[in-house]
Amino acid sequence: MSSAGISSVESFTESLEILLEKSRKIKPLGGIEPPLTSTSFDGDVERISAKAKGGVLTSAQDHYAALETACRNIFYNLLASTCSEDISFGEIWNLLDIISVLSDIPLCEPGLVFWLVEELLDSQTIDGCRVIFDYLDSRRERLTARHFKQKQLIILRACNELLRRLSRAEDTVFCGRVFIFMFQSFPLGDRSSVNLRGEYHVENVTVFEKPPVKQTEGSEDVMEVDEKPGTAENENHPLEGFPTVSKPEGNASTLQPVDATAKSVKFDTQDEKPQEPEPDTESLYPVFWSLQDNFSQPTRLFDTQVFSSFKSGLDLTLRKFKAVQQHQHSRGTSKLPSSPPRPLKRKRGDTDSSDDHQKQQLASSFNPRYLTSRDLFELEISDLAFRRHILVQALILVDFLLSLTSKAKRKLEHMSNKSVLYSYTLADEDAKWATATRAEIATYLQQGQEGKFYYRMVDTVLSRDKNWVRWKAEGCPLIEQPPLTAESVLESQKGAAKACAPRRIRPTPMGSLDLGFLSNAGDEGQAQGLEALKNPERYRMPKVEDYKVPIMEDEFDMDMAKTDEEKENAAVAKASKMWRALRIASKSRLNMFDKLEEGKGLDPLFDQPIPAQGDENEPRKEDGKEGVQEGVQEGGEGLNGIKEGGLESVPTAVEAT
Secondary structure, eight states, rough: HHHHHHHHHHHHHHHHHHEEEEEEEOTTTTTTOOOOEEEEEEEEHHHHHHHHHSSSSOOOHHHHHHHHHHHHHHHHHHHHHHOSSSSGEEHHHHHHHHHHHHHTTTOOTTTHHHHHHHHHHHHSSSSHHHHHHHHHHHHHHHHTTSSSHHHHHHHHHHHHHHHHOOTTTTHHHHHHHHHHHHHHSOTTTGGGOTTTTTOOOTTTTOOOOOOOOOOOSSSSOOOOOOOOOHHHHHHHHHOOOOOOEOOOOOTTTOOOOOOOOOOOOOOOSSSSSOOOOOHHHHHHHHHHEEEEEEEEOGGGGGGGGHHHHHHHHHHHHHHHHHHHHHHHHTTTTTTTTTSOOOOOOOOOOOOOOOHHHHHHHHHOOOOOSSSTTTHHHHHHOOOOHHHHHHHHHHHHHHHHHHTTTTHHHHTTTSOOOOGGGGGGOOOOOHHHHHHHHHHHHHHHHHHTTTTTHHHHHHHHHHHHHHOOOOOOOHHHHOOSSSOOOOOHHEEEHHHHOOOOOOOOOEEEEETOOOGGTTTTTOTTTSSOTHHTTTOOOTTSOHHHHHHGHHHHHHHHHHHSSSSSSHHHHHHHHHHHHHHHHHHHHHHOOOGGGGGOOOOHHHHHHHSSSSOOOOOTOOOOOOHHHHHHHHHHHGGGGEEEEEEEEOOSSSSHHHHHO
């Protein structure tokens, strides 16, 4: 480095020392919290920026190199003189906060803070790395908010190096913290966290003991056992009070007691399925652990021979698990002795009992790696949690097989990522077996302690995993959407306000009659609107004489009609007017109906003189009496009593009609 660069390093070192001195006053007790920002230093950060711009160095790279050298010198000095358990170790957290502030301006490389964190992780023990991750967890959002592309490779490299140092069995929780930090830091669709080619973890090989070699006959001396004395006598002279013993057929050497009182009963077993024997533990051991090869590399099942052995092995395992479950239920030991029953009530003040119980349950059911010793196999399969773990693995593999059916592959045939789309198609018989096996596993998982809840959790995870499989088959498109602009937000607010505003009532509802004519003003001398409706001609009953001229006009139209249709229309109009005239005349001129003849018109009604007083529609009493008298004379002696009784007690003809 040139002399100008050395002077710049010294200048930056002095400025950083001033910032560290102020940070000691802000955080006298050290510690991680609270984080330091640019406002915590009262403009000292701006002075460093002005010094960098007005310094001897001209290029930005020279400024970055000089400031990085100054930061590394201070960092190495603090790291050599402090321990992660001391209070003075908080100086490193302050330095990292200062570097984070400078990288945001930017006055140094954006990835400098994670370069130093990576070296800090390499220099500390596992316990010290836990403390460092406390700092990273508290600053994650701030450290990854800006310039993440320059930092992501450093974060990935540092976390992977730390995971290689950790033990999955002893540092399980810490491994989870590292993974969670990576998941929260990187975007969901980042290429570093997506297995685009669908590669399997084939390095995870399950090693188990090979079956012992069977010894041939004659290889070892067989112990000879003398027969018990008196066996023959006991056969010939059985003891009294004991059932007789029948000698078995063939060369069998065992004797079975026969109940003398038992009756021989025959059952029709044609419809019953033969009960399969319970698999032996010794013979199941190699078959059971060989399933792990298929679980870790499912593409092996594309071979017909491997698939047939897998089916037989899984069926044998399920039969054994069911037999173990039945034995435990019969003995009343379905619950594991290692997992004590959950307490119904908790004593007052005992706040940690539930947490301790959950930790004990987790510790009793979680294993980072299976123990494949032959001596432990019988104990393992009697563990309900172990059986559930194995069946969940089988459930995942069966779902993978069902995704290879012709019906399921048609849904993914247009996807872009062909590396996860296999050309192998599952046969119909194998698909039926996979469907039946999946239903059988689901039924088994729902049994036992909290089985319904356990299976619902597993089924939910597997159903959501199908969406991730489809997303990977589509080539992992971006999931996160770009932020909305201010204009789109304002436009959506206006649209929402318009949609929720009270609607104005329509002047004329849909389907209703327009009544605007009621308010329209008419010509001069003619009433219009509502006044026109008050005209007496609209509601006053017409007179009989009013139909005389219209009927004559209809008769004229009938005579002058040129077509049958015109003649028929005129006849209908004439009949309508005649019917209305007869109805009106029935109220006042009923006595004239006898003078009407069919086919000669209504001239007798029209020739009737008009009454001198009152309206024709209001018949007088004299007219009614005259009509009744004429009816009495024509009716004969049957109406003499009415005439003698007087007309006053008889209703008039108009009233009677």
